[in-house]
Structures are given as C-alpha cells and as structure tokens.
Amino acid sequence: YQISMAQMKVLEVLGRGQYGVVHKVFHQPTHVTMALKEIRLELNKRALQQIIMELDVLHKARSPYIVDFYGAFFVESCVYYCMEYMDFGSLDRLYPSGIPEAVLAKITLSVVKGLQFLKTKLNIMHRDVKPTNILVNKKGEVKLCDFGVSGELNKSLAKTHVGCQSYMAPERIVGTSGPEGYTIQSDVWSLGLTIIEVATARFPYDTAGFTNIFDQLNAIVNGDPPKLPSSRYSPNACDFVAKCLAKESKNRPNYQKLLDHPWLAEAESSEVDMEEWASRAHALFLTRSNASNSSKMPPPARPP
C-alpha cells in the first residue's frame, strides 16, 4: 500500500520550519486527517529512496508518547512525511505565560517516556528535542515528533542546519568526539533547556542577551548552565533540571534514572487534568493570535 500526494486534500498550513511547510491534510482513501511535513532537500533519487526505506521501521513503532507515522514519499527532491495530526499544535504555542508545575511534570514524564521508547525500541536518539517538536492534542496527550530515525536524512539535515536558537548540548557544539561526537545524553541536555523554556516562557539562552551567535555558543560551552527559578518551582523540579543540565554529558542521568527521580515518580501518580489545561492554553493561544492579526494595518490599496 503506497501513500501518495494525489490521495491528499490539503486543508491548511499548520506551521513552517527551516526545511518546509507542515500542512493539515485529509487522506481520502482512509478518511484520516493527517499532518503532512515537507522536507526540502537537494538530494538524488538514491538518497531519497534510502530515506523512505529507513523511515519504514516507524510502521512497527507505536507508542502513546510518539506521534504516529502513516508513511512517506518523495516528489522531485522533497521528502513528504505523513504523521498523526495533533490538534493543539506544539508546546511553544501553549506557554504564553509559563506552565504550572504539576502540568510541567506530566509533560516531562511523557517526553522522557517517549525518549526512552526511541532508545529501547528503535535504538535511536531524538537529536532535536525542543518545544516545537513536542505536540499536544485535545485529549491533553503529549507526544514527540521529528526524531532522527533515518541516518541518511540526519546526514543531509546536518549539512544544511542553520538553527539559531541552540538547544544543542556543549559537547555537540565543541564536537570533541568527532562529527558524530554526541550521544543520547545530549538529548537530556536539550530536555533540560526545553523544561526551563516552557516553565518560564523564555528560552534560557535568548539571543537578545548576546551580541552575536558566538557569544551565545560560548555561554553554552563555558558558562554556568541555566536553572529553574527556585522561588517558583519545587526543590525536586529544580534538582531534576539541574541534573539534565550537567555540563559533562557523562554526569547526566539516563532515562530510567530520570523516571525514578522523585519529581517524575510523583508526577506518575498525580492527578492532573491535562485535557482541561490543554484546552485553556490553546484557547488563549487562539485569542492572542487573533488579536495580533486584527491589530495589523490593513493592506494598502492596490493601484488600479
């Protein structure tokens, strides 16, 4: 069974990334609403076929913490990746003024379980943990997307990577252990930064605080790691984040250790209405984006 562009009815734009647009689409043969991610790459047919083949393992990888994969194909030199549509979008849209600690702990629990699943079932690291790659649906479920399953795709993305907000761990920036000089522990660093960003509604290495990108990278490599504000978060939450952000990758806990940490052990049994939080956060996002759209100047009149 081959999924293809001809089967899709394109509905709307969900977002734009460095490599292309993500559309909401309706897959006519199955009546499933999907997210269709376009990845623009200048690749030959052999490399594209290799990517499609490597993505195929995802058909066998199902987890409640990972966005479902429906198939991939290529058109010209673009890869199209079809995945589960997540109604409320990514976490970066849902933290206008930060996220309460109990919700934050539940989100972290899902992310760590997703990362552990990728490691134990697929033997891969994520490589791109950040708020835009953590998606939420209207049931309040939290799932990971955009993980590096295909070696061929990782290779070509690495070549064209032009990221500005750096979630990369110090060892990835320094690259002392060679071009592939980072391990699963680097994802744990990115997780720590992500938690601080969504908790405080600000990226901890905000470019505004630096004169240029080199200053920013220098702060990541040589400065003290950022912390959760202890005035607003519990000692367990602060300790969890501090452990994720150990400068030396070997000092960061593995996923089982993170799951056993008191902060997540508590989250495992706590009752939090994630559905309620998600719908409120999403409604607030819609209100704000409508307000900013309607405050824009009307387009100038076209000359006749």
Ligand code: ATP
């Ligand atoms: P970058 O290109 O730097 O990785 P990004 O993750 O934002 O940034 P994309 O992965 O192309 O870029 O995604 C663009 C946006 O589309 C995301 O920010 C997210 O809000 C939205 N999006 C992606 N996948 C889905 C999905 N499955 N369901 C709903 N929205 C999605």
Ligand code: MG
């Ligand atoms: Mg993404």
